Amino acid sequence: MNASNGTTSRLASILKHGHFAVTTELGPPKNADPEIVRAKARLLRGCADAVNITDNQTAIVRMSSIAAGVIARQEGLEPVIQMTCRDRNRLAMQSDLLGAYALGMRNVLCLSGDHQTFGNHPQAKNVHDIDSMQLVQMVVGLRDRGCFQCGEEIKGDNPRFFVGAAENPFGDPFDWRPYRLAKKAKAGADFIQTQLVFNVPRFREFMRRVVDLGVTEELSILAGVGPLKSPAAARYMRDQVPGMDVPDEIVERMEAAGRGIEDKKARTAAYRETGIQICVEMIGELREIKGVAGIHLMAIEWEDAVPIVTERAKLLPRPALEPETSACPPPH
């Protein structure tokens, strides 16, 4: 992890100063309404050091992550622009990176992207000109070497992003995952946000191996967490989402939360309360794991939960910005 490459990312600064970082997520709308982004941004303001703006998540067309990021930034958030390799080739990506930086974006999260067959345009041609590892290399190259991917020098201002990537500790093959993460460090990633953690013992084992490989000396790892909305959501994640590991105890605890409650509204509230409680407990456990530098809180289409979880997990208030490294305007 290196915040000395001229990047003016607040997230970089938080991690550099050893604060336990908090990032969260804002999903852009499936329409062109900026007010939706603003409303979500206002909910999240003050709850996190930076906020991921998803890039056509689950391969469903949404407002561009860069455009939504600009709006979120106007609302006082520091965006982390997600960029997938699914929809753009290296020309389009670099062009968008130059534009994003010019518009004040300072963090990028490099992803392969969910396969388009999961989304609303399964007929689409996918790109995958480069993969997420190579995207990390490319963004780092723009910053540290001042070169485009082809090697050509950037004349004038080069984009100096704080560069992130994702890793799924629960994807297979389990034994290879720490080594693959080490490859992301070699590619130059500054930070990692993991897939949602529900199986803490397995994640602890993953982290032990990652720490042993020396990876956490190279980059910061933010453990993915998220509140479950309902037992159905828990079961869906356990049974249907490839690479997710939701232990039966969690599903059972969610199911038990609503038992005996007849009123539908009250039952929903009970489920949500338990989901939030599990998430808060999980954050407490993850904080204690060596090498975990922060959390990435994913409350998908449930942004209201973010202030509650962060408050109860005693993650608020977030550290004040160091003015000399701040790239974001103060909240207004």
Place this chain on the structure above:
Amino acid sequence: MIVAEQKPLAEIRALVGDAKRVLVVGCGTCVTVCFAGGAKEAGVLGSLLRMGAQLDGNVKDVSEVTVQRQCEREYLDGIREQVEQADAVLSLGCGIGVQAIAEQFPNAIVVPGLNTSFLGKPAAHGEWVERCAACGNCLLGVTGGICPIARCAKQLLNGPCGGSSKGKCEVGTGDSKPDCAWQLIYDKLKAQDRLHLITEVAPPKDWRTSRDGGPRRIVREDLKLPSTGGQK
């Protein structure tokens, strides 16, 4: 081999249209081996077209011929007369065969009876799987003989992605889920104690040798004959 499958009959009939004299041309190579367009399939399809026309109250003069390789000029020379007499030529070759006939007989109306699917191999009786994407720059030497370009849904060179689960790709459902190519690569290289081949970041691929560089052509000066020239 090139693996293909026959188009639905309704589509084939629509492509043939009103043509009275139809020549069905089978191919004796790849598409024979994958039971899509050999002499047998040409015969069956010819019969179906005749019967279909009769049911509609029409008469079609459908004949069939199968050449050893539709993609080679020499084999097509032998069917010149039949092609010239036909109102439509229904090729049961791969896309190369269809185009070879169309190139060699510029006046012929040539339509495809197959969908050319992929470069692959039989996996079991009645089952074929893709193995090569003809990217023009073979990586198999560093990936344990398993191609991530043809076999990873995201063509990752530094896989697997987070969707790899229990040896299967995140794409597809149930039995149609392909194996995760990167799980296979990992297993193979681990068993051979050669994981070092994938511990460094594989650089971006140069796609110029693939379709992205435009239609491809190989010229072997050592094999060219002075008089024959070549095709652009």
